[in-house]
Amino acid sequence: MGAPFDLNDDSVVVIIGTGAGGGVLANELAQKGISVVALEAGGRYLPEDYTNDEWDSFGQLAWTEPRSTSGDWRVAKDFSGLPAWIVKAVGGTTVHWAGASLRIQEHEFKALTTYGEVEGANLLDWPITLAELEPYYEKAEKKLGVTRTNGIPGLPGSNNYKVFEAGAKKLGYKHVHTGRMAINSQDYDDRTACQQTGFCFQGCKWGAKWSSAYTDIPRGEATGNLEVRDHCHVAKIEHDKTGKITGVVYFDKDGKSWRQKARVVCVAGNSIESPRMLLNSSSNLFPDGLANSSGMVGKNYMRHMTGSVYAVFDKPVKMWRGTTMAGIISDESRFDASRGFVGGYEMETLSLGLPFMAAFLDPGGWGRNFTSALDGYENMAGMWLVGEDMPQEDNRITLNTDLKDKWGLPVANVNFSDHPNDIAMRNHAYKQGQAIYDAAGATRTFPTPPYPSTHNLGTNRMSEKPRDGVVNKWGRSHDIKNLYVSDGSQFTTGASENPTLTIISLAIRQADHIAEELGKGNL
Amino acid sequence: MKKGNAYLLMSRRELLTRSLVIGGSLVIGAGFVSAPDAAWAMEAQHLKPKTLATLIQLARDIYPHDQIGDEFYVNAIKGYDSKDHVEAIEAGIEDLNKKAGGDYLGLGWEDQRVAVLRQVEDTAFFQMIRGGLVTGLYNQKPVWAIFGYEGESFSKGGYINRGFNDINWL
Numbered sequence: 001m002g003a004p005f006d007l008n009d010d011s012v013v014v015i016i017g018t019g020a021g022g023g024v025l026a027n028e029l030a031q032k033g034i035s036v037v038a039l040e041a042g043g044r045y046l047p048e049d050y051t052n053d054e055w056d057s058f059g060q061l062a063w064t065e066p067r068s069t070s071g072d073w074r075v076a077k078d079f080s081g082l083p084a085w086i087v088k089a090v091g092g093t094t095v096h097w098a099g100a101s102l103r104i105q106e107h108e109f110k111a112l113t114t115y116g117e118v119e120g121a122n123l124l125d126w127p128i129t130l131a132e133l134e135p136y137y138e139k140a141e142k143k144l145g146v147t148r149t150n151g152i153p154g155l156p157g158s159n160n161y162k163v164f165e166a167g168a169k170k171l172g173y174k175h176v177h178t179g180r181m182a183i184n185s186q187d188y189d190d191r192t193a194c195q196q197t198g199f200c201f202q203g204c205k206w207g208a209k210w211s212s213a214y215t216d217i218p219r220g221e222a223t224g225n226l227e228v229r230d231h232c233h234v235a236k237i238e239h240d241k242t243g244k245i246t247g248v249v250y251f252d253k254d255g256k257s258w259r260q261k262a263r264v265v266c267v268a269g270n271s272i273e274s275p276r277m278l279l280n281s282s283s284n285l286f287p288d289g290l291a292n293s294s295g296m297v298g299k300n301y302m303r304h305m306t307g308s309v310y311a312v313f314d315k316p317v318k319m320w321r322g323t324t325m326a327g328i329i330s331d332e333s334r335f336d337a338s339r340g341f342v343g344g345y346e347m348e349t350l351s352l353g354l355p356f357m358a359a360f361l362d363p364g365g366w367g368r369n370f371t372s373a374l375d376g377y378e379n380m381a382g383m384w385l386v387g388e389d390m391p392q393e394d395n396r397i398t399l400n401t402d403l404k405d406k407w408g409l410p411v412a413n414v415n416f417s418d419h420p421n422d423i424a425m426r427n428h429a430y431k432q433g434q435a436i437y438d439a440a441g442a443t444r445t446f447p448t449p450p451y452p453s454t455h456n457l458g459t460n461r462m463s464e465k466p467r468d469g470v471v472n473k474w475g476r477s478h479d480i481k482n483l484y485v486s487d488g489s490q491f492t493t494g495a496s497e498n499p500t501l502t503i504i505s506l507a508i509r510q511a512d513h514i515a516e517e518l519g520k521g522n523l
Numbered sequence: 524m525k526k527g528n529a530y531l532l533m534s535r536r537e538l539l540t541r542s543l544v545i546g547g548s549l550v551i552g553a554g555f556v557s558a559p560d561a562a563w564a565m566e567a568q569h570l571k572p573k574t575l576a577t578l579i580q581l582a583r584d585i586y587p588h589d590q591i592g593d594e595f596y597v598n599a600i601k602g603y604d605s606k607d608h609v610e611a612i613e614a615g616i617e618d619l620n621k622k623a624g625g626d627y628l629g630l631g632w633e634d635q636r637v638a639v640l641r642q643v644e645d646t647a648f649f650q651m652i653r654g655g656l657v658t659g660l661y662n663q664k665p666v667w668a669i670f671g672y673e674g675e676s677f678s679k680g681g682y683i684n685r686g687f688n689d690i691n692w693l
């Protein structure tokens with residue numbers, strides 16, 4: 001366990017949040033001998049604590065503090081108090097995640113250049129290229145043990161995958177396989193191979209799926225350079241009169257408030273809480289919130305174009321058996337405006353247990369049309385559609401001053417409306433997804449609307465020019481030099497791939513950069 | 524039954540000795556509702572028995588599964604037979620009856636009842652009942668088995684040797 005650092009120790013790097021970004025950054029810095037205090041709002045849960053039960057697991061792990069919604073997205077109607085599905089625990093949403101680990105493509109890093117101006121969208125090129133990130137993608141794939149990289153074999157195909165593959169091949173899709181997954185197809189890095197239990201979203205009880213909760217975090221702690229304080233909710237980031245960050249104020253389990261001094265602060269609370277923290281830290285010097293001279297904090301919220309297709313067959317599939325998401329078709333993940341939209345999408349196998357299927361198949365639906373679909377549950381196959389959505393300034397996180405959390409802090413409101421490009425892409429994806437299952441012999445298919453957001457991106461975006469975004473290519477605030485953003489909120493655009501491998505690659509890269517800057521005396 | 528649970532199951536004998544009134548597929552007696560074959564019965568503590576019977580039928584009409592017995596719908600709605608809910612439920616059911624021309628339970632065809640529900644589906648009452656059923660009905664473990672869902676699998680070693688890839692009809 002890491003040695004406890006003093007509250008007045010102003011030589012430490014403070015990281016807020018221990019998910020994909022924060023958890024990895026904490027370990028990477030600790031491995032380099034840098035002192036780190038990581039503050040995590042949630043508690044600690046390990047594989048032995050996880051449960052093979054969807055609602056119980058949700059109650060154990062999910063962020064259920066109040067949030068509010070607005071905008072014309074269907075989630076605001078179906079799940080008005082639950083805009084996003086995010087974990088509140090040591091390890092963050094990597095406890096829930098399914099493990100799909102893809103690199104963003106070269107052209108997607110240059111969205112504005114590739115797609116051109118899109119009306120109503122706030123597209124921008126990333127300030128980094130694929131070539132710059134490649135060495136870090138390699139490190140991240142090794143860390144996670146991603147299948148189909150570094151000679152690691154793919155996972156075996158489950159029933160749900162076999163149906164998906166059969167339909168995809170009949171339709172002529174070429175890039176179809178069991179995915180690049182941060183799930184062990186064989187023992188790797190002291191973690192066992194996947195036992196196909198089928199509860200990847202509920203925390204993998206075997207530890208076969210990578211999560212920072214039981215890899216990076218304990219390893220960082222073992223160096224003696226990392227102290228993780230769980231049940232510690234950061235309320236405010238503080239600065240001195242020159243604008244330099246001096247530390248953070250947080251509430252512990254018992255509601256007591258503490259001030260931890262810091263040399264550097266890295267914000268990694270996910271794309272909803274990170275901008276909320278920056279906005280809640282407004283001061284006389286920074287009346288619009290920290291790092292917000294561009295006005296971009298909280299704006300350009302992206303959640304990926306999503307949707308699902310479920311299908312019923314005349315014979316059993318039992319999709320709940322086996323990995324939740326080990327199957328992908330990548331053919332549609334390309335730039336081809338002739339389809340009626342820019343950007344691309346992936347199709348990935350997905351299964352839900354009966355309790356979640358009842359809640360998510362057709363939220364608000366009732367009557368025989370709905371129940372006859374569920375009656376076919378045993379014969380059902382499913383896929384998730386995930387594609388690039390357009391950044392829009394009005395899609396944003398703001399403070400809801402009418403709604404306070406238990407510490408009296410304004411909560412985040414998530415405003416989102418689909419861009420016409422998102423809608424065109426979703427319709428295309430529904431059509432293709434349904435065609436795949438029809439080709440495999442489905443008797444009925446269901447174009448299922450988006451769930452509460454699992455991919456939350458873009459609200460502190462990276463930009464070349466300070467006026468276009470919040471942080472630079474290292475995730476460092478354009479305005480305040482010892483303030484960093486280290487999570488998915490840095491994304492300039494969303495790309496079509498699941499985001500976490502990129503979040504982790506950026507965190508590894510940021511650790512190198514922070515170490516270098518500390519070494520040079522720049523921090 | 525747990526202590527403090529307001530829903531007392533009666534013995535079949537006790538049930539059969541009381542006078543029975545037929546309403547829909549449920550039997551409504553003085554202070555209780557039961558299955559026609561007396562397979563189960565539930566005593567109404569706060570709601571009128573007829574209201575309780577209507578609520579059970581309403582639950583089935585919202586999420587009709589012919590293979591699921593009434594007892595699971597009863598489990599899903601019994602929490603409404605409480606002091607806190609009695610007013611809202613009696614009012615909601617009264618409204619339903621009014622829209623049904625007097626007696627929701629008296630409408631023999633599901634289609635007739637659904638036509639009534641279409642008129643109230645945006646009300647807070649309907650949405651409360653429907654929303655509660657999503658977990659109240661579908662998160663009952665015995666119900667999972669009816670749909671074939673196998674639930675927890677870690678203790679059995681997952682499906683690696685138990686058919687995760689056993690599909691044979693493709």
Ligand SMILES: Cc1cc2nc3c(=O)[nH]c(=O)nc-3n(C[C@H](O)[C@H](O)[C@H](O)COP(=O)(O)OP(=O)(O)OC[C@H]3O[C@@H](n4cnc5c(N)ncnc54)[C@H](O)[C@@H]3O)c2cc1C
Pocket residue numbers: 016017018019020021022039040041042085086087088089090091092093094096097098099100101102201232233234235268269270271273274277325453454455456486487488489498499500501503
């Ligand atoms: C069901 C599900 C499946 C998914 N599957 C995939 C997948 O297959 N592939 C993929 O790439 N991605 C997947 N994702 C998304 C992935 O989990 C996220 O993109 C990723 O974890 C985000 O990393 P992050 O660092 O931005 O935030 P998180 O991992 O969410 O971590 C943020 C942490 O910050 C903490 N925090 C927030 N506010 C505060 C505060 N004020 N003080 C202290 N701590 C705070 C939170 O409690 C949390 O632990 C999935 C997500 C879900 C929900």
Ligand code: SF4
Pocket residue numbers: 183193194195196197198199200201203204205206207208209322323324681
């Ligand atoms: S299917 Fe594999 S990765 Fe998913 S929870 Fe089970 S063992 Fe873990």
